[in-house]
Amino acid sequence: MKPPKSSAQEAAAGAGASYEDQLVSAIGNGEDLGPIVRMAFAANESDALLSSLRNLSRAKDGEIQALCYSHHSHFILAVDHLRSLLSDALSLKSSLSSLHSNLQSSASPLLESVQNLLEALNLSQNLGIALTNAGQCLAISRLCVHANAHLANRRHHQALVCLRILEAEHLGSTPCTPLGLMLQTHIPAIRDHIRQKAQQSLGDWLVEVRSTGRELGQLAISGAASARQRAEEIRQEPYALDIDDNPEPDPCASLDLTPLYRAHHVHKTLGLEAEFRHYYHENRRLQLVSDFQLSNMGPFLESHQAFFSQIAGFFIVEDRVQGVVGRAQDDALWDLALAKVCDVVDEQFSRMQAASHLLLVKDHASLMAETLGQSGFYVRPLFEALARHAERYHELLLRECGQQAREAVAAEELEPMVMRKAYEYDMNIVSFGLETICTTTPAFPYVAPFSAAVPACCRVVRSFIEDSVSYLAHAGLDWCERHRLVRVYLDRLLCGVLNEALLACSPATVSHAVQAVADVAALSHAFEHFEELAARLSGVITRRNTSKVAPLTPAMEKAEATLLSLLCTKLDEYIAMMETVNWVADEPPKGGNQYANEAIIYLETLVSTAGQVLPPEMLSRALKGALSHISEGIVAFLGSDAVRRFNGNAVAGLDADLRLLEGFAEGQGSEELKQGLAEARQMVNLLLSNHPENFLNPVIREKSYATLDYRKVVAISEKMRDSGAERLFGSFGTRGAKQNPKKKSLDVLIRRLKDAA
Incomplete structure (x- = not known):
């Protein structure tokens, strides 16, 4: 029996058991034992820890012994088993040795065959590489041959294709070093050669296209002129069908652009498209500058067609090739050409001295502008330059x-125009709208109421209108402005130029003066036709102008004044015959005095001839002026020194003369003609009046004697008073007789008028 443990021992035993568990757990988990040792020393339990370690060591020693024993048993069993297998291994070794000997004896020929096969495979591989390289060299040679053939035949594009294939497929992988060096050297040289040939071909084409550019321009301008003519024909005949069986050919149809496209494609293939365009535009710019010199080569009138045709052809070509060379450079060239053409037009027009020359040059310039305008070029400044002139x-x-x-x-000799054929009538009368003044149906030979100067002047006016419209029609003006300008210039022609030409006419005889008045009247009648012609040619529809426009008023006034002057000169011859009148006749002359009858015969002859050519109103004015001159001549003759005195019978004779003249005036169907005799009639009425002093009454004078001048009344009345009986028989014949009331009234009139004077 063991002795009982003390309390200290029990505590130590409990602590040792605790450390032992911790150590087992830490060792089992592979943890560090340091913390446990430090904790034990810190708790002053090192003995318990040592005791736990010893117990743990003794427990592990037992396990180790058991494990070693188990492994030793297994090892003994394994050795026994290996000993049992040793005999089998020896028999297997002998079998393997026998098999190895047999294998070596049978595999030796096979190894030799394999070696031969490997050598054959290596040779085959080398031959394949050689054949591949030879084929590549052959392909390179063939491409070189093709490239040379293309170069020899000037097929530069195909040659460049061959070069491109050589560069892309063979240049970097050429098996033959000399061949590769040859390609590296010759390919750039061939490219440069092709570029030079392409530029040379382009240069030749540029020279050729410049020489053919004028022909292209002429064809294009001719086409534009034909189109303009067709449009004018359609405008004049709006209901005509526009059937063009022969369309205008394309001026560029014969233009060969192949060299240009070929050169462009070559440069594009070479990556030199920018250089190509620069070269092209620089050469074309120099050509254009050279073309400008045509305007300075001789008279411009002779070279203007070539100049405008060259410019038109130049830009027709540029318009056709703009897809190749670009539009921007063309616009720059056109701006340069447009400014130069406008300068040439301004300079040359300022030098020309003939309107036909300006019109000819203007037509070609406008045709060029229309031609290029259809191609999209801006031509407005050129039209403005033409309009400025x-x-x-x-x-x-x-x-x-x-x-x-x-x-x-x-x-013109101022003789009526005689037309013997119908075409002459149409050409000289109908074409100018003068048939309305020809009251008779034309029977040939037909005598016109005007001279040949009228159709000649009408042709001048018509030519002016046509030329004016022709210039303004294609000068960039709209139809309204064009018609306005034509009217302005037509008024200047009619009111200024034609008036001056007619004012220079100085007829010497009455018949010529009558013809001159008839000519001016006929021209005035044709003005409405001219206005309609100007409107029609300008493309304007106007209403018929019912108001009478008289642009020839100065010429008409001068012609009528000349006619009246010559007529009065002729009538003065008859008025001078009044010297043969017996102013103190015992009885009035029967049938009037001779001068009056002669004057009436002349006036009737004048009416019969002038009435065929003069309009009624003009003839009426001429007759009224003639009668006024006769009236003034009668009054002036009575007041002149040629008549010292006259009696009542002479006044009665004058009254008969005036009645004859008034009868002639009434026979013309116009009451206004009698007003031309107003002064003579009122003077005769005053002298025949029983109460001449009524002239002093303002009301009566205004009503019955408005045209009389009191000084003439005094002078003439004194001559009638002095012709009384006392002048013949003295104061003895009338002594103691009653004074005549009319004589007394006349004396009062004379005295009162003298006092008023």
């Missing part, structure tokens, strides 16, 4: 038309 053109045209009108008027 409209004033100068019309000044020259007015000067030329004035010269023609003066020559036509001066060359």
Whole structure:
């Protein structure tokens, strides 16, 4: 029996058991034992820890012994088993040795065959590489041969294709070093050669296209002129069908652009498209500058067609090739050409002295502008330049038309125009709207109421209108502005130039003066036709102008004044015959005095001839002026020294003369003609009046004697008073006789008028 443990021992035993569990757990988990040892020393329980370690060591020693014993038993069993397998291993070794000997004896030929096969495969591989390289060299050689053939035949594009294939497929992988060096050296040289050939071909084409550009321009301008003519024909005949069986050919149809496209494609393939465009535009710019020199080669009138055709052809070509060379550079060239053409037009137009020259140049310039305008070029400044010279053109045209009108008027002998054929009637009368003044149906030979100067002047005016419209029609103006300008210049022609030409006409006889008045009247009648012609040619529809426009008023006034002057000169011859009148006759003359009868015969002859050519109102004015001159001549003759005195019988004779003249005036169907005799009639009425002093009454004088001058009344009345009986028989014959009331009234009138004077 063991002795009982003390309390200290029991505590130590409890602590040791605690440490032992911790140590087992830490060792089993592979943890560090340091914390446990430090804790034991810190708790002053190192003995318990040592005791636990010893117990743990003794427990592990037993386990180790048991494990070693188990492993020893297994090892003994394994050795026994290996000993049992040793005999089997020896038999297997002998079998393997036998098999190895047999294998070596049978595999030796096979190894030799494999070696031969490997050598054959290596040789085959080398031959394949050689054949591949030879094929590649052959392909390179063939491409080189093709490239040489294309170069020899000037097929540069195909040659470039060959070079591109050589560069892309063979240049970096050429098996033959000399061949590769040859390609690296010759490919750039061939490219440069092709570029030079392409530029040379392009240069040759540029030279050729410049020489053919003028022909292209002429064809295009001719086409534009034909189109303009067709449009004019359609405008004049709006219901005509526009059937064009022969359309205008394309001016560029014969233009060969192959060299240009080929050169462009070559440069594009070489990556030199920018250089190509620069080269092209620089050469074309130099050509354009050279074309400008055509305007300075000789008279511009002779070279203007070539100049405008060259410019038109140049830009027709540019428009056709703009897809290749670009539009921007073309616009720059056109701006340069447009400014130069406008300068040339301004300079040359300022030098020209003939309207036809300006019109000819203007037509070609406008045709060029229309041609290029259809291709999209901006041509408005050129039309504006042409419109700026409209004033100068019309000044020259007015000067030329004035010269023609003066020559036509001066060359005419103022004789009625005789037409023997119907076409002459149509050409000289119908074409100018003068058939309305020809009251008779034409029977040939037909005598017109005007001279040949009228159709000649009408042709001048018609030519002026046509030329004016022709200039303004294609100068960039709208139809309204064009018609307004035509009217302005037409008024200047009619009111100024034609008036001056007619004013220069100085007829010497009454018949010529009558013809001159008839000519001016006929021209005035044709003005409405001219206005309609100007409107129709300008493309304007106007209403018929019912108001009478009289642009030839100065010429008409001068012609009528000349006619009246010559007529009065002729009538003065008859008035001078009043010297043969017996102013103190014993009885009035029967049938009037001779001068009055002669004057009436002359006036009737004048009416019969002038009435065929003069309008009624003009003839009436001429007759009224003639009768007024006769009236004034009678009054003036009575007041002149040629008549010292006259009696009542002479006054009665004058009354008979005036009745004859008034009868002639009434026979013309116009009451206004009698007013021309008002002064003589009122003077005779005053002398025949029983109460002449009524002249002093303002009311009666205004009503019955308004045209009489009191000084003439005094002078003439004194001559009648002095012709009384006392002048014949003295104071003895009338002494103691009653004074005549009429004589007394006349004396009162004379005395009162003298006092008033």
